[in-house]
Amino acid sequence: MAYERLPCGSSSKDSPCFGTLTAMLTYVETLVMDVIRSAYQTAFGAEPSPSFLVIRPTDRPEFGDYTSNIAMLAASHLKTAPRDIGSKLLQAISEQIESDPSHPVSRAEIAGPGFINLFLEPTAVQGSLRSVFDNDLPFGSSDLGKGKTIQVEFVSSNPTGPLTVGHGRQAVLGDVLARLYERIGYKVVREYYFNDEGQQIDLLAQSLWARYQELYGETHDIPENGYQGDYLILVAKALKDEWNRPYSQFDEDAKSRFRHEAVKRMTSLIKRDLRELDVHFDSWFSEADLHQAGKIEATLQLLRDKQGVYEHEGATWLRAEEHGGAKDSVLIRSDGRPTYLMVDIAYHINKHERGFDYVLNVQGADHHAEQTCVKAALRLLGYPDEWLSYAVHQFVSLKEDGQVQKMSTRAGRFVTLHDLTQDLGKDVVRYFMISRKPEAHLDFDLDLARAESSDNPSTYIQYAYTRIRSIFRKAEFVGFEDVNQTDLSLLTEAEELGLMKMLDQFPQVVVHAAIDFAPHALAEYGLNLSRAFHAYYDKHRVLTDNVSLQSARLTLLNAVVIVLGECLAILGMDAPEEM
RNA sequence: GCGCCCGUAGCUCAGGGGACAGAGCAGCGGCCUUCUAAGCCGCUGGCCGAAGGUUCGAAUCCUUCCGGGCGUACCA
Missing domain, CATH: 3.40.50.620 (HUPs)
Structure with a gap:
């Protein structure tokens, strides 16, 4: 894996990137970048400015595999028209191709206002497949963080009630970001900051006490700004069974008892809700300690x-x-x-x-x-x-039959995270919570989330994983000791080359998702990779009489399943062997 | 009033300087004696909130306006 350090400048995002945006090049991008760079050197006798070195995968096959707009970007610097720059670059690339039999580019074209479109040799793309298996680190992981520590603090809801779906979004977001930063080489500490004393806790204790007294037939108003939710009734009942005596006065003794029990029980509820979502903290930090x-x-x-x-x-x-x-x-x-x-x-x-x-x-x-x-x-x-x-x-709204529900903890009007997780399962909740960019409001579509079909993107991705594992079981395939023994040149179908190019992008997606706080990009990527796989699966048979071809295709699927597994792992979702 | 975020297909959203704007859901029509149909393929659907600007090029950047959310507490 190659790295280039570029000036940060344009990044307005508030993320730990050392004041510089670190651009990482994938296997294929490194090949393409070298072609463009050396063509520029040949044509203009100078090193191109780093800001000119822009390449990206095309979105249309007729434009080749990769495209560069370097001719437009360099036009004013070179005081030359883009098409003229393009012609010179094209000539230089042609010379490269002629003199180098193993050149990664099969042909290059100039198009539109001056795009350089590169069509890659299948061998170049196939080489990227090898890089999935060859790394010291798991594919997609990197050491950008250089082992530095980063503390991620999230949820940090005070122990005054169960977690709501809003907290759920934050729990998943924080946890996925933590997993992402681990993948790019940081040591991560997940911390939950909570307040176990003070005015809110007093209000909680008093609200609980009021519920407790209700069980003895005495009506006490829950304080204004207190906690109205029914969940305190359950706690009060449990306490009544335990204590079996009324507290008619909210005196210092009662206050202390109710406060202690309220915090203890709310905290354990919160921990249960998080555990159900597979969110775990390394550190629980008490605000009271700061005071003391x-x-x-x-x-x-x-x-x-x-x-x-x-x-x-x-x-x-x-x-x-x-x-x-x-x-x-x-x-x-x-x-x-x-x-x-x-x-x-x-x-x-x-x-x-x-x-x-x-x-x-x-x-x-x-x-x-x-x-x-x-x-x-x-x-x-x-x-x-x-x-x-x-x-x-931003916040979460639950949508059911087009009906959107607004929530408020204090008013006791909310859907708990616990109920949501029980209803849908951890994987679906996590996927839906992370699938939208954080800064946009999230409309949680309950009807879609409940669908146990391909309509549901969460199961769609897991099903892709399952299908591959199923093929492996059938083939008694356990992975290759040495990928170099496989003839990858047999992988020439458009769908196969497409899958390989998509896999090649994975490390980029991980870095982007982490440093731009864009974990939804990973969810999107997983969905697209799954779609590409399902289409391939439908069109081409993997298990055939052709041993070499089968071996090559199993290697490709092995790479796909590795990347899908990593996607699911980062999103904190299960990777099921069977469905 | 001021600050932050969001306006893209009927609905939920990707794309956030590049070449005809993408996906899922919904709607319509196809595909299972063959690796799990929890799958695939096709069709329908858009002045990218509006107007100005910057640029060779704007859904994307800037300005103003309109619409929605949040904040603007001696709350947490």
């Missing part, structure tokens, strides 16, 4: 030292706006209690002290203002901007 360790005061002092705060109307404010924040915000309320923002800043200092090279927070779009203020505070303290990234996602 005196980190709030210490952080405030750091900000003071940098002239980052001021007093106004009895409260202490962060000078966020001066440092890129959305607006100045309160850190310490006039009654002396710290705000959520204050604690959040202290938390990020703690993350930094723990030595993570990069930190990635996955959050909902409703936290945007908060994010800019945290960044402002860290900037003030002299942290490099790229240390902290936010992957922001």
Whole structure:
């Protein structure tokens, strides 16, 4: 695998890419790039500017396999018309082809305003298949991260109720991003940050107490801003069975008991919901620890030292706006209690002290203002901007028979993640949650998700995997010790070359999905690869009397199943042997 | 009002400077004595929200406007 480092410049995405966008070239792209580069050198006697070196796969067979717009891009620099540049490049490529019998290009054309269209030799494409098996790392993995650590913090919902489908999107998004960063060479720590004390927990305890008293026939209003959901009734019943005594007063003793039980039981509910989705954390970080360790005061002092705060109307404010924040915000309320923002800043200092090279927070779009203020505070303290990234996602609506449901935890009006997972299964939930780009709203189509057919993209991909495994069982194929013993030149069908070119792209997709926070690209890729496989399967027989051909096709399918398996693994979905 | 995100086929969305705009669902029509039909093939369907600009080239970049979501708390 070859790497090129290009200036980042154009990337507006807020991702850990070291200030540079690292472009990785696949096996085939390396061949094509070399052809273009050396043709340019031959034709113009100079190294082309890296910004001219653009190639991409074509979307139409008549345009060849790869195309480059280098002639248009270099036109003003060379003060020459694109078509003229193209002719010279074409001539240089022709000379290359004549002098090199193993040249990867079979022919080249100039088209349209000056595109260089390259038609590849089948051997060049077949060579890429070998690269699937030849790597030191699993195909699609790379060492871009150089073993640096990145902490991914996500979900981080307070233990005040079950997780909703909205949390589910964040859980899957964070987990898939974590898996992606692992694939590109980072050491990843998944962390869940939760608040187990404070005003919300008090409200929770009081709401639970009210439910508890209801069981003794006493009506107590659930506090305003309290938690109305039915789930607390179940908890109250369990507690009644255990304690078997009323608590008529919400005194300090009761408060402490109900708070403790509420947090304990809500936390274990949350852990169950996440486990059911196959989302696991390495670290559970308690906000209370920050308070107890005196980190709030210490952080405030750091900000003071940098002239980052001021007093106004009895409260202490962060000078966020001066440092890129959305607006100045309160850190310490006039009654002396710290705000959520204050604690959040202290938390990020703690993350930094723990030595993570990069930190990635996955959050909902409703936290945007908060994010800019945290960044402002860290900037003030002299942290490099790229240390902290936010992957922001929009909300989820459930759609059933065209009906869209809006949710609110506090009002007790929601569909729980647990119910959704029980209904659809982990794989379907994960696929649907990740299949849209994070910054777009997600309409979760329950009717489609429930379909147990090819209509359902989740099962469609798994079925492709299953079909290949089934062929392997039939052929008693266990994979090749040495792929070089297989005659890949027999793989000349258009569908076969298409599959190989698609496989070749996989490492690119993984890098893009990770550093651009675009895990949906992987879901899309898996779907397209499955489609290409199903079409191939339908048109060409793999198991035949022709031993060499069968062997070559099994090798191709082995590569497909490896990549499909990796796709499913990164998405956190099962790869079933049979369906 | 201001800030962020989103407007692409009837519906849900890919594509985010390149050559006639893609997929799934829905609709219509085909394909199972052969590796799992949870599959394949074909047809139907679009002034890429609107208008200006930048460019050899704009769905894509910029500006304005329109529509939707979120934020704009001494909530978390």
